[in-house]
Amino acid sequence: MTNNSDLKTGDLVLCKVGSFPPWPAVVFPQRYLRNDVYKKRKAARVAVCFFNDPTYYWEQPQKLKRLTSEVIHDYFKEKKTNASLPDLIAAYKEAKNFTNLNDFITAKFSEEGRLDELLEESIPQGEDPFLSKGHQRSKKNNGKQGDSTDGTFDYSNNSTSTNESSRKKRKLKSDESSENEKNLDTQVSSSEKNTNAIETTKNKNSTKKKRAKLDSSRNIEICMLFRRKIQKNLIQRDTAPSNQELEETHNLLTKIEENLYNNPNFFDINALRQSKLHKLLKVIVNDSNLSEFHEVSKRILLSWTNTIHQLKLEKIAEHKEIQEI
Structure with missing residues (x-):
């Protein structure tokens, strides 16, 4: 011990x-x-x-x-x-x-699909594990940022944590992350404003809705966001989901189903391997309290049958390799 x-x-x-x-x-x-x-x-x-x-x-x-x-x-x-x-x-x-x-x-x-929250360029180790989220590394005396002159970290809440240049750099990175989040939310939003391109006909009396495809060049990133949002809405919680969260989850699953047969394949083996989205859907299917999501989850999983089988074969091969160490 x-x-x-x-x-x-x-x-x-x-x-x-x-x-x-x-x-x-x-x-x-x-x-x-x-x-x-x-x-x-x-x-x-x-x-x-x-x-x-x-x-x-x-x-x-x-x-x-x-x-x-x-x-x-x-x-x-x-x-x-x-x-x-x-x-x-x-x-x-x-x-x-x-x-x-x-x-x-x-x-x-x-x-966990939250790279956008990681603003520090380098994460130190060897810190006090009892320090809460409220504590921030700061300058002490003439030491480097986050370091004291004796080589230990100062976590005082009253001291300045960064200089003006660092604050600007951090704000810029935060703004970029926020913009990325907005772009991803635009990709996965189910609202007609974000998911349908409206073509006005010549007589301007009727419109035709065209489903917008998800950006295949960012499929892993978007799959991670799908998983994070659905997991947060339904699984990682101590209270029952709100009506708004249930509705959002229905919309997200609908968006997934709409893009199952894109060319190129949006939900390819790399996307599922990284996001583990299929495992989350299996958890939902096995939860009797989430029965309203069972049918759509089963349809999605059925379309991924071959890919899931490939991932299982990879896992078996990995276990064999471990046993041979």
Whole structure:
């Protein structure tokens, strides 16, 4: 086990949850957590993000065990004993290949479809894992931005976090991200204003609606947005969805169905591999409380049958490769 004072963001640990075996995870900085995860924060606990698993967990530091290269090595030496747990083996493999917190968080944001929220160019590790979203790195004395002269970070809320040039650069990047979000929302919006091109006939007394295709050059990005919005509306919540959220989800699923047979294929294997949109639809189909979305979800999944089968074959091949390590 480890002491509170020893644990820093970016540290690799083993976290035990319920009946599951201890699982490889990384200590995650709170300011980068999704809002739904952050709302569940508990006193005297740090956030960890599991490898080969999309979930987070709040745990007391003293209950976490450090995951060193020696521990990983010993685990793979016993691979025959652990052969029945391919997901856990894959998690250890990801932990073994872990390079730094910056790359890990960037990949996590991409997987969760929120790269537009990642405004920092470089994410440091080795910070205090108890710091909340409200704390920001700031200048101290004459040290570099975010650093003090003794090499430690200063998180004072009262000090200036960036100079004028940095603020302008950050604002510009934020504006660009907001513009990207607007563009994507335009792509997936179901309103007639955004999804139909209206052609005025010569007599101007009738109009013809033409369905606008999604931009295939941004299919992965848009699929990630589909997943993030639907997941937020229906799955990642503690209360029942509002009527507005239900309506938005119906519109999003309709938009997906309208673009199933585009040429080129919008929902190709790369888009599904990255977004895992098909897995989200399976969760919806298996939830009796979401029965109003079952039929359209089943139709979409049926059209993706061959692609989903290819992804399963990839997974099987990956598991075989892991077992041969």
